[in-house]
Amino acid sequence: MTSPFLLLAIGLVIVIGGIVWLRVHAFLALALAAFVVGALTPKDNRLKNAFETAGFHAQTNASELGAVVELPVPKKKKGQFRVGLHMVAKRLNADFQTVGQLRIISIGEEQRPGREGKRLVAKAEIVALEKGMELRKSDVILSEASELEVASSSGKNVGSLVAEGFGRTCAKVGIIIAMAAIIGTCMMESGAAMRIVRSALSVFGEKRAPEAMAGSSFLLGIPVFFDTLFYLMVPLAKALALQTKKNYLLYVLAIVAGGAMTHSLVPPTPGPLLVAGELGVDLGRMIVGGLLVGSFGMCGAFLYARWYNKKSPIEVRSSGDVEKSDFMKFSEMKNEQLPGLLFSLSPILLPVLLIAGNSLLQQIDLPSGNPLFETLRQVAGVLGDKNLALTIGAALALLLLVRSPVPRTNKVGDSVRNSLKSAGTIILITGMGGAFGGILQQTSLGLEVRALASNNELGSLSLLILAFFATSAIRIAQGSATVAMITSVGIVGGLVSQGFGIHPVYLALAIGCGAKPIPWMNDSGFWIVGKLAGLTERETLKTFSVVIALQGIVGMLAVLAFAYFFPNFLF
Numbered sequence: 001m002t003s004p005f006l007l008l009a010i011g012l013v014i015v016i017g018g019i020v021w022l023r024v025h026a027f028l029a030l031a032l033a034a035f036v037v038g039a040l041t042p043k044d045n046r047l048k049n050a051f052e053t054a055g056f057h058a059q060t061n062a063s064e065l066g067a068v069v070e071l072p073v074p075k076k077k078k079g080q081f082r083v084g085l086h087m088v089a090k091r092l093n094a095d096f097q098t099v100g101q102l103r104i105i106s107i108g109e110e111q112r113p114g115r116e117g118k119r120l121v122a123k124a125e126i127v128a129l130e131k132g133m134e135l136r137k138s139d140v141i142l143s144e145a146s147e148l149e150v151a152s153s154s155g156k157n158v159g160s161l162v163a164e165g166f167g168r169t170c171a172k173v174g175i176i177i178a179m180a181a182i183i184g185t186c187m188m189e190s191g192a193a194m195r196i197v198r199s200a201l202s203v204f205g206e207k208r209a210p211e212a213m214a215g216s217s218f219l220l221g222i223p224v225f226f227d228t229l230f231y232l233m234v235p236l237a238k239a240l241a242l243q244t245k246k247n248y249l250l251y252v253l254a255i256v257a258g259g260a261m262t263h264s265l266v267p268p269t270p271g272p273l274l275v276a277g278e279l280g281v282d283l284g285r286m287i288v289g290g291l292l293v294g295s296f297g298m299c300g301a302f303l304y305a306r307w308y309n310k311k312s313p314i315e316v317r318s319s320g321d322v323e324k325s326d327f328m329k330f331s332e333m334k335n336e337q338l339p340g341l342l343f344s345l346s347p348i349l350l351p352v353l354l355i356a357g358n359s360l361l362q363q364i365d366l367p368s369g370n371p372l373f374e375t376l377r378q379v380a381g382v383l384g385d386k387n388l389a390l391t392i393g394a395a396l397a398l399l400l401l402v403r404s405p406v407p408r409t410n411k412v413g414d415s416v417r418n419s420l421k422s423a424g425t426i427i428l429i430t431g432m433g434g435a436f437g438g439i440l441q442q443t444s445l446g447l448e449v450r451a452l453a454s455n456n457e458l459g460s461l462s463l464l465i466l467a468f469f470a471t472s473a474i475r476i477a478q479g480s481a482t483v484a485m486i487t488s489v490g491i492v493g494g495l496v497s498q499g500f501g502i503h504p505v506y507l508a509l510a511i512g513c514g515a516k517p518i519p520w521m522n523d524s525g526f527w528i529v530g531k532l533a534g535l536t537e538r539e540t541l542k543t544f545s546v547v548i549a550l551q552g553i554v555g556m557l558a559v560l561a562f563a564y565f566f567p568n569f570l571f
Contacts, residue, residue, distance in 0.1 A: 002040060002041070002042055002045070002443075004045065004443040004444055007037050007040055007041060007440075007443045008037075008440060008443070008491070010036065010037060010040065011033040011034075011036070011037040011436065011439075011440060012033075012474070012487075014029060014032055014033040014036060014037075015029050015030060015033045015436070015483070015487070016474075017029075018032065018033075019480075019483075026429045026433075026480065026483060027425075027428045027429050027432050030429065030432040030433050030435070030436045030483070031162070031432050031435075031436075033436050033439075034162045034165070034432065034435050034436040034438075034439045035158060035159075035162060037436075037439050037440065037443065038158035038161055038162060038439045038442065039158050041439070041442050041443050043154060044094070045442065045443050045444040046153075046154050046442045046444075047096060047150065047154045048092050048444040049441055049442050049443070049444045050150040050153055050154055051090055051092060051096070051140045051142065051150055052092075052140060052444070053441075054140075054142050054146040054147075054149065054150055055090070055140035055141055055142035055146065056071040056072070056073065056122075056140070056141050056142070057071070057072075057137055057138070057139070057140065057141070058070065058071060058124075058135060058136075058137055058139070058141060060137065061134065061135060061136050061137055062126055062134065062135040063129075063134035063135070064126070065126055065127070065128070065129060066125060066126065067125070067126045067135075068105065068123055068124065068125050068126075069102070069123070069124055069126070069135065070121050070122070070123055070124075071121065071122045071123075071124055071141060072120070072121055073107070073120045073121065073122050080143060080146070081104055081107050081122050082104065082107075083104055083105065083106060083107060084103065084104060085103070085104045085143060086101055086102070086103055086127075086143075086144060087101065087102040087103070087104065087124060087141050087142060087143055087144075088100075088101055088102075088141070088142060088143070088144055088147050089101070089102060089135055089139045089140070089141050090139060090140045090141075090142070090147070091133075091136070091138075091139050091140075092138070092139075092140060097130070097133070098130060099129065099130060099133045099135055099136075099139050100126060100127075100128050100129035100130055100133060100135060101126075101127050101128040102124040102125060102126050102127060102141060103124060103125050103127050104122055104123070104124050105123050105124065105125050106122070106123045107120070107121075107123075108120075108121065109121070124141070158439075161438070161439060161442065162435045162438075162439065163435075164435075164438075165434055165435030165436075165437070165438030165439065166431045166432055166434065166435040167431075168434065168438070169274065169277075169430060169431045169432075169433070169434025169435060169438075170427060170430075170431040170434075172273070172274065172277040172434075173270055173273050173274050173277065173427070173430055173431075174427050174431070175387045175390070175391070176267070176268045176273055176386055176387060176390045177268070177273075177423050177426055177427050177430065178420060178423045178424075178427070179268070179387075179390035179391050179393065179394040180223050180225075180268040180269070180390060180394075180423075181225075181419040181420060181422055181423035181426075182394040182397060182398065182416055182419050182420070182423075183223040183347045183348070183390070183393050183394050183397040184223050184225060184229075184419065185397075185415050185416070185418065185419035186347070186394075186397035186398055186400055186401040186415065186419075187220075187223070187344070187347060187348075187397060187400070189401060189404075190339060190344075190397075190401040190404035191337070191338040191339060191344075191404055191405075192338070192339050192343070192344035192345075192347070192397075192400050192404070193220055193344070194236070194338055195335070195338040195339055195340070195341055195344040196216055196219065196220065196341070196344050196345060197212070197213070197216045197220075197233070197236060198335060198338070199341045200212040200213075200215055200216045201213075206244060209240055209244075209247075209251070210247060210250045210251060210254045210302075210305075210306070211254070211302075213233070213236075213237065213240075213251055213254040213255055213258065214254040214255070214257050214298060214302050215258060216233075216258065217229060217233060217254065217255045217256075217257075217258030217259035218258035218259065218261065218262060218294065218295070218298055219258075219348065220233075220259065220348075221258065221259040221260070221261065221262035221263055221266075221269075222262050222266050222268075222269075222348055222352070223268065223347065223348055223351075223393070225263070225269065226259050226260050226263045226525060227525060227528050229255070229259040230255060230256075230259065230525075230528055230529060230532060233255045233259070234252065234255065234532045234533060236251075237251035237252050237254075237255060237533075238251075238316050241315075241316045242316055246313070247309060248313075248314055248315060248316045249305075249308070249309045249312075249313060249314040249543065250305055250306060250309035252529070252533045252535075252543075253301075253302075253305035253308070253309070253543055253544070253547050254302060254305060256301070256305075256529060256544055256547050256548065257298050257301040257302045257305055257547055257551065258298055258302075260516075260525070260547075260548055260551065261294040261297045261298045261301070261516075261551050261555070262290065262291075262294050263481065264481050264485065264513070264515040264516060264552075265289075265290035265291075265293060265294045265297075265509060265512040265513070265555070266286070266290035266291060266294060267283055267286055267287060267290070267386070268351075268386070268390055270430045270482050271481060271482040271485040271512065271515060272286060272290060272485070272508065272512050273386075274430060274433075274434060274482075274485065274486055274489070275485050275486075275489045275508045275511050275512065276505075276508050278434070278437070278489045278490075279489065279504040279505075279507055279508050280504060281504050281505045281508050282359050282362075282505075283355050283359065283386050284355055284356045284357075284358065284359020284360065284384075285359060285505045285569060286505060286508060287352060287355060287356055288356065288570065289505045289506075289508075289509050289562075289569065290509065290512065292558070292562070293509050293512075293513065293555045293558045293559055293562070294555065296554055296555055296557075296558035297513070297516070297550075297551035297552065297554045297555030297558070298551065299554070300550050300551065300553070300554030300555075301548070301550045301551045301554070304546060304547060304550050305543075305547055308542070308543060308546075312542075314535070314539070316534075317533075317534030317535075336405075337405055338404075338405070339400055339403070339404050339405070343400060344400065346393075346396045346400070347394070347396045347397040347400060348393070350389075350392060350393055350396060351389040351390050351392060351393035354380075354383050354384045354389040354392070355384050355386055355389050357380055357384055358380040358381055358383070358384020358385070359384070361376065361377055361380045361381075361384075362377070362380075362381075398412065398416070401415065426482075429482070429483070430482065430486065433482070433483055433486030433487065434486060436486070436487065436490065437486050437487060437489055437490025437491075438490065439490075440487070440490040440491060441490055461502075461560055461563060461564065463492065463502060463507065464502065464506055464507060464510040464556075464559060464560060464563060465510075465560075466492065467488060467492045467507055467510040467511050467514060468510045468511070468513055468514035468552075468556050469514065470488050470491055470492065470514065471484050471485060471487075471488035471510075471511050471513075471514030471515050472484075472514045472516075472517045472518070472552070474487050474488060475514070475515050475516070475517065475518075475519075476517070476518055476520075480523070481515035481516070482515075484514070484515045485511050485512065485514075485515045488511050488514065488515075489508075489511055492507065492511075502563055502567060503563075503567065503568055503569040505569050506559055506562065506563040506569070509555070509559045510556060510559050512555075513551075513552045513553075513555040513556040513559060514552060514556070515552070516548050516549060516551045516552025516553075516555070517549040517552045517553065518545055518548070518549045519544065519545050519548050519549075520541065520545055525544075525548075526540060526544060526545065529544045530544065
């Protein structure tokens with residue numbers, strides 16, 4: 001049988017070699033890797049993965065008829081169970097032997113052993129065992145309908161599997177990426193982003209301008225892609241440095257420390273959005289967790305930026321990307337020329353509040369039978385849907401652009417068209433990356449990685465560390481944080497419900513933190529920051545690369561701490 005690790009190596013060589021060495025477009029490299037790995041994956045590997053994905057594992061071994069075993073059930077699979085349902089136990093050997101049959105006798109929540117919080121557990125009675133067989137913890141238990149579905153899906157050809165993976169990924173993130181691109185463009189061209197920055201500066205004052213810069217960038221980095229954000233903020237950094245005659249490098253690195261962290265941790269940016277979807281993480285939890293962990297990473301990176309600025313200060317330098325007149329114009333703008341603060345914040349805050357509010361309401365046990373509460377939950381479920389929430393945010397951003405007093409050089413239609421052009425490329429790459437990750441899962445790589453992780457003395461935290469280093473290795477090799485996250489979730493995503501005792505949001509955050517170290521010349525952000533800020537390659541490596549790496553390392557330490565003290569997350 002072809003080793004899953006060999007198939008992984010082949011896929012990574014194609015992706016990394018195609019993008020880095022042959023300069024092939026990321027979409028084509030990912031597509032080629034998906035088709036090649038899919039063609040080389042034996043059918044038995046696909047069957048193993050399909051059984052693992054569809055089934056569950058008992059908590060104990062059992063060898064007698066009438067014995068009752070417990071099956072931990074992820075909440076997203078709760079609908080697959082009902083009392084009286086007959087289940088089939090399968091052994092994942094060469095013949096995929098049937099071990100026996102079970103019947104669900106109860107479904108309910110119980111306290112997690114040795115941990116806070118409750119878990120959903122189905123209890124099943126063994127009603128039949130094949131001759132000479134006994135139920136093992138490694139056996140897979142699934143419904144008869146799921147068994148038929150597994151048999152059907154395992155016969156699909158490679159083209160169908162890649163296309164289905166591409167379609168599933170685009171369905172998860174396509175609308176959101178497009179709407180986020182519109183929000184970012186409209187906020188930039190309407191002056192709303194500048195209004196947010198100005199307001200933050202008025203609160204913090206000139207002495208705390210670097211902190212205000214980092215905080216504003218952290219907030220703006222939620223809907224605005226980092227390269228766009230840096231294009232927006234670097235003129236202000238230059239204007240502030242010219243006015244104060246100091247701290248230019250600190251202003252630049254404050255933008256990086258704030259704006260880059262949310263790119264890998266907080267939806268609706270493509271990476272964390274896709275990872276949350278693949279791991280079944282509630283979007284509200286992903287946003288809250290990303291903001292918490294991101295704030296730690298931002299602070300750690302900012303402390304280094306302040307230290308390095310004192311050690312090796314750099315004056316404002318001219319660059320061909322931004323003319324002096326441009327950033328002087330930004331510094332001379334009056335608040336009266338910009339939209340109001342609340343209106344400027346609305347495209348960011350309203351979608352976040354809708355999504356987080358829906359997530360919170362779904363977790364709260366509201367009194368049943370009350371029409372008001374039921375209506376509230378239903379309305380929140382509709383408006384808090386990530387696609388609709390971002391669409392509302394995009395509509396507000398368009399209204400903001402139309403009503404903005406800032407003179408526009410482009411028509412509204414042209415602005416939307418330009419934003420969707422960039423979003424289309426991102427959607428294609430993200431979709432094919434998801435397809436490649438799905439093909440990697442078909443290799444049954446998750447079973448092999450799970451075996452390695454289960455032998456690690458760190459227990460449940462070993463999976464987080466594994467996810468961090470796997471993502472970092474891919475990021476260093478090919479440069480793209482998003483591609484690294486997409487690939488990594490395909491490797492470790494199948495382990496979420498396999499009894500490691502961690503909330504999947506921590507795995508998503510570990511992958512996000514792993515996507516930070518270490519950016520260098522194969523990363524587009526490296527060149528954007530270096531060229532716009534007027535830094536040499538050596539200076540960019542000592543500043544930008546180190547700041548981004550520290551974000552990931554400090555953020556990962558925060559993830560491990562939260563996972564240790566709050567294994568079931570905060571809510």
